Amino acid sequence: MAADPTRQRIGHDIAEAALSALRAAARALMEMKRLAGGNLRAAGYDAVRRVLVVELTSGTFEHGGVSADTYRRLASASSPWSFYRDNIDEEYPAKRVR
Numbered sequence: 001m002a003a004d005p006t007r008q009r010i011g012h013d014i015a016e017a018a019l020s021a022l023r024a025a026a027r028a029l030m031e032m033k034r035l036a037g038g039n040l041r042a043a044g045y046d047a048v049r050r051v052l053v054v055e056l057t058s059g060t061f062e063h064g065g066v067s068a069d070t071y072r073r074l075a076s077a078s079s080p081w082s083f084y085r086d087n088i089d090e091e092y093p094a095k096r097v098r
Contacts, residue, residue, distance in 0.1 A: 035074075038081025045071040052092070054084065060098035063088055 030044040030053060042055040045068065052066040052074075070087065077083035 033075050035080040037079055038085075040081045040084055043071070043074060043080070043084075052088065053097070054088075059096055061094045062097050063092040063094050066092050 030046060032042040032044040032053070032055065034042050039057045040054065041057065044053045045051070045066070046053070047068055050065055050067065052063040052071055054061050054063065066088065074080055074083050074088065
């Protein structure tokens, strides 16, 4: 017996909404480190998901696949904005979250 496509779609939509809500809750709980310089305002890191969250003047973005070492280097850089532009912005996929 074939599955009902409408039910499958509804189930998929519910799962997507739940996942989105969990990601938003994780971002809300993530400790963000204030950073100064350029358009960069703050950054936080989720080691389990290997996701870097950056707050820019233009919005908040998640970069996937970022190593903990890369985050540490960003957080301790003498110029975090330059480090972000040169080592993260074009190297890791980004998704706007706010």
